[in-house]
Amino acid sequence: MFVGRTDELTVLTEALARATAGEPQALLIGGEAGVGKTRLIEELRERACAEKAVVAIGGCVEIGADGLPFAPFSTALRALRRLLPDELVAAADGQDDELARILPELGRADRGALDEDGTARLFELTARLLERLATDRTVVLVLEDLHWADASTRHLLAYLLRSLRRGRVVVLGTYRADDIHRRHPLRPLLAELDRLRSVRRVELPRFNRAEVRSQLAGILDGEPDPGVLDRIFERSDGNAFFVEELACSLGADSGTGTGGGLSDSLRDLLLVRVEALPEDAQRVARMVAEGGTTVEYPLLLAVARLAEDDLIEALRAAVGASILQPTPDGDGYRFRHSLVREAVSDDLLPGERSRLNRHFAEVLEADPRLVRADERTTRLASHWYHAHDPAKALPVVLRASVEARERYAHAEQLRLLERAMELWDSAPAEVRGTLRPPDDLDAYPACGSRPDNSPLSFLDLMAEATDAARVGGEHERALAISKKALRMLDGEEEGRDPLRAAWFWIQRSRLKQQLSRGDGWSELATAQELVRGLRPSAVHAEVLSMVAGWDALHRPGPDSLVAADRAVEYARLVGAEHTELHARLTRGWLTADAGSPDEGIAEMYAARDRAVELDSVGIVGRASINLPSTLETQGRSEEAVALAEKGVAFSHQRGLADTEVWVRHNLAHSLFSLGRWAEADTALDGAADLTQSQKSRGLVAARRAEIALFRGDFDEATRQVTLARGFFGTHDFQPQHHIPPTRLAVCLAARRGALAEARAEFEQIIGHGFPPGTQQHALPLLCAVVSAEADARGLPDADAGRAAVLAAVRTHGKRLPTLVPVWRAYGLLLEAELARAEGRPAPERWTHTVAAFESVSRPYELAHARLRLAAALLDSHAERSAAARPLLLAHATATALGARPLAEEIELLAGRARIGLPSAPGAARAPGRTAGPAADPRPASGGAVPPDPIRALGLTPRERDVLRLVAAGHSNRRVAEELYISPKTASVHVSNILAKLGVSGRTEAAALAHRLRLFPR
Incomplete structure (x- = not known):
């Protein structure tokens, strides 16, 4: 009979109901051993099955520490395959070979070289499989005994609990709370999951005396003797399992209290x-x-x-x-x-344990069919290890490590490799001499000059362990192993091998970047020096490819293009096609930035197509990121959108969650450039749901900051810029990650009137320079800096230092190539803004700028240029009718986009020049994500509409314009210039304003305007 647990069972049944309504649920049930976790799950299972839910239970296995990965998931999915055979096949359709790494019955997992994205892809596909199965039915996935979970199971569980957002799914995990000591590997996971709102913890307490009495009544089929109840309650302390054991140990007469001893x-x-x-x-x-x-x-x-x-x-x-x-x-x-x-x-007894393990191992060797194929090698490795037979254990432990690698269970692979390194010296030399990598799997990295048919060495194990630790996320362990390997290479005469050393140094470069301990260049430079002058090899090609990729991100230019060329050449010479395709993508990207966009983009397309032929998922994923980005850089935004949409579909279908974030970001970038801001919002929302790395979070934050800035939501823009900079950090300066936030910070500082802050941002970024290929980020930044200077002309203390800023802008601007139409347009915009900052209207420059932006799909920049053209024409005393057309067109675009600050600036200029504009829709009047109907001015609770403070003060529209300029610190002459009136008329307006406000001077008038927030920036 089921005893107690009323509150806990209510929590579980409510979660089941919410999942049935379409809201995925996740619960962790903790309690000491024997407290009744499994019995509670059994009760829930009965209730769930009564409601037509499908329940699949999988238990963790203690052997998990020896490398049996994904054990509870394999068992649970096997149960789902029995219960829903057709549905599971349909849900896994197209991904059978990938999912076979967890459920081997689905097919044969692909075997090949190390796939660094494989684990993330497998996790995403598993989550999607569960979501599909739970579309039309409630699925309860129970994972028992998580205190024994292998690392891969823990990682997959964490991923599922973070990523499941759809489907009628309940994920339940149980664990022994008393086993989770301070250093237990489950403890960090529990702490991480506690921070997720979607996960609930249920702790099972021991039974109280009344509940123990009910339990005993069920066991003894009658009311227990009070003395027996007291003794059992005291000795069991309410632990349900101990109650049962104590009751059974009393003997047949336990109900009378005359049973045997305890x-x-x-x-x-x-x-x-x-x-x-x-x-x-x-x-x-x-x-x-x-x-x-x-x-x-x-x-x-x-x-x-x-x-x-x-x-x-x-x-x-x-x-x-x-x-x-x-x-x-x-x-x-x-x-x-x-x-x-x-x-x-x-x-x-110790000898008894060894003997039993030897018996198990000998039987399994004689007839491997006695256990499941996916468990056979791991269990055999465990038995031989515990039989204390290194000669037998070492080869099978290595085979088990290869199988773990095939399943993307890199944490278990690492544990097995560490066990192999432990056994290495104890195994006979003749056994070690027979060890080779499997013929059908490149199981160990090509990390040196070892002949193809030579036996494995201890350094080979260290190389594979370094890879397993790095890809499995144990970066500190990978650093430690690689450091030990390099010491061995330095200290042993026969071990000195520059190719092996170079391979370990490039791993350390990757690790330093992943651990945010630097940009990885020092380690990469060491590897480059080690291979200099050596004959071509796979390691040499990989070093050159990594150098080219690093240069492309950090200091693009001719040298990085040369490195990419050499990487392609060396990779072809040694037949390293995977490395060659990566290098070709880098070379295409650099070629396009160097002034040959058609040639570079064609090479990137060719590399991608070859990767598709080879079904090289990682390279296709990278091409899905790099190609749309390069197309956007060259101003081919429509093509970039089409390609990014295909990239989103590919990465989603293949489970490349982190790749999908970057592709969606690039999609949002191009949509924003095209003026499709609402669609850009949707793309960023999808990206934000998938972000896993700091850099991908920084990308999303920076793009959201730009959209918020142009919409006029300055507080949100400031918050997102701060987030982006925090995510990108300062350890690894990449122009693409640091220039855009600086541009946004300059714009925000200028909005607040903090010109000194804007200048400081500019001075800090130019210390890094703008290498060739960074014009897509540098030119908009330079334009923003000059625009801030132009807007501040005439303000107190603003003119000092301007000449130096403009000179620096000119110096850097001349070095930036403008070889494609979109960057030629930005170059013209920069020249026009420089003229404005120097007090020259230069309408002819703005005319050329408008014409340039009319030929590319950049609606916001075109509207901005038309505004400036209209202002320049008015400043040049042209006919107002000449300024009216660009102003009307600019206003139509700004209001359609929802670009409130730009629309307000256009309206202000139109008001000064007495040029009539159509009524602006509400979308341009207030910050928001999408355009919509104008807001109802009436208060939500009814009542009178709040009075306009300007009208309440008795100011006319023209006096409002004058007061705005006075509050900004302008003199009467500057007010006259801005409003196209005479200085005398401006003086009259100022006198009238002072009288209406009841203040004694201009300073008091400005202070009152600021205090009343009449003109919020």
């Missing part, structure tokens, strides 16, 4: 019923305890060396005593409670 130690208590079994049943129990969490019946029959009738009799006795129980699929046996298994295992 052991004082917990282990002896747990062994009471085991020791009461017949001798054969006790032997079988010991075998099952050492054979793993579950032992298959055929395997047990082979190891027990009993007649089958005798084995069945022994099993029947153990099952009848509630020591063992059949597994749910009926092909094996397990302990009814893991505490009993641990007690039996701990009771084994």
Whole structure:
């Protein structure tokens, strides 16, 4: 009977109801061993099945520390395959080979070189599989005994709980709270999941006296004697499993309180019923305890060396005593409670344990079909290791590490490789000499001059362990292993190999960047020096490819293009096509930036197409990022949008979540350039849901800051700029990540009237310079800096230092190529803004700028240029009708975009010049994400509309314009120039304003305007 747990069961059933309504649920159930976690899950399972939900249960296996990855997920998905065979096949359609890494029954996992994105892709595809299965039904996924979870299981669980957003899914995990000590590997995961609002923790307390009484009544089929109840409650302390064990140990007369004695130690208590079994049943129990969490019946029959009738009799006795129980699929046996298994295992003598493990290993070697194919090697490796036989253990441990790598279980691969390194010196030399990488898998990195047929060395293991640790996210461990390997290479005469050393140095370069400890150039330069002058090799090609990629991001120019050319050449010479395609993408990107866009983009397309032929997912994913970015750089925004949309579909379909973030960001960038701001919002929302790395979060924040700035939501823009800079950090200066936030910071500072702050931002960024290829970021920044200077002309203390700023802008601007139409337009914009900053209207420059932007798809920049053209014409005393047309066109564009600050500036100029404009829609009047109807001015609660403070002060529209300029610190002459009136008329307006406001002078008038926030910037 089910006892107590009313509140906890209510939480679970409510979660089930919410999931059935379409809201995924995640719960973690903790409690000490024996407190009743499994019994609670059983009760929930019954209720869920009664409501037509599908329940799949998978348990973690203690052998997980030895490298059996994804064990609970494999078991649960296997259950779903039995329950929903057709649905699971349909949900996995097209991704069977990838998902086979978790559920081998789906197909044969692809085998090949290291795929750095493979784990993330596998996790995303698993999440999507569950979402598809849970579209039309509620799926309850139960993962038991997470305290035994392998690292890959923990990582996948964390990913699922962060990423599941759709489907009728409940994910339940159970763990022993008393086992989670300070250094337990599950502890950081629990802390991380506690920060997720979507995850609930349920802690099971021990039973109180009344609940123990109810439990005993169910066990004894009647009310327990009060003395028995007191003794059992005292000794069990409310632990449900101990209550059961104590009750059973009382004997047949337990209900009367006359039963036998009790052991004082917990282990002896747990062994009471085991020791009461017949001798054969006790032997079988010991075998099952050492054979793993579950032992298959055929395997047990082979190891027990009993007649089958005798084995069945022994099993029947153990099952009848509630020591063992059949597994749910009926092909094996397990302990009814893991505490009993641990007690039996701990009771084994050291020699007895080794002998049992040897028996298991010998039987598995003789007949591998006795266990599942996906578990065979790992279990064999574990048995030989615990049999203390290095000669047998080392080869099979290495095979298990290869299988873990194939399954993208890099954490388990690392543990196995560390075990291999532990066994290395103990294994006989003749055994070590027979070890080779598998013929059908490039299992170990090409990290030096080892001949193809030579045996593996200890350095080969260290190289593979470095890779496994780096790709598996254990970067500190990877650094430590690579450091030890480099010390070995320096210290051993026969180990000195520049190619091996170079390979380890490029891994350290990657690791330093991933750990935010630098930009990785020092390590990369060391690797480059080591391979200098050597004959071409795969390592040499990889070094050159990485140097070219690093240069392209940090200091693009002719040298990086030369490095890319050499990387392509060397990769072709040695047949390293994967490296060659990466280098070709880099070369195409650099060629396009160097002034040959058609040639460069054509090469990038060709490299991508070849990667598609090879089904090289990682390279296709990279091309999906780089190609739209390069197209946008060259002003081909429509083409970039079309290609990015295909890239989103590809990365989503193949589970490349981090790649999808970057592609969606590039899509948003091009949509924004084209004036499709609402669509850009949608793309960024999709990207934000998938962000995993700091840099991808920085990209999204920077793009959101730009949209918020142009819409006039300055507080949000400031917040996003701060976020972007925090995500990008200062350890790895890349122009693409640092120039755009600086431009936005300059614009925001100028909006606040903080010209000194804007100048400081500019001075800081020009210290890094603007290498060739950065014009897409540098030219808009220079334009923003000059525009801020132009807007500040005539303000107190603003003119000092302007000449130096403009000179610096000219110096840097001349070095930036403007070889394609969009950057020629920006170059003209910069020259026109420089003239404005120097007080020269230069309408002819603005005319050329408008014409240039009319030929490219940049509606915001075109509207801005038309505004400036109209102002220049008015400043040049041209006919107002000449200024009216560009002003009207600019206003129409600004209001359509929802660019409130630009629209207000246009309206202000039109008001000064007495040029009539159509009424602006509400979208241009207030910050927001999308255009919409004008807001209703009435208060939400009803009542009078708040009075306009300007009208309340009795000021006319023209006096409002004059007061705005007075509050900005302008003299009467400057007011006259701005409003196209005479100085005398301006003086009259100022006198009238002072009288209406009741103030004594201009300073008081400005202070009052600021205090009343009449003109918020």
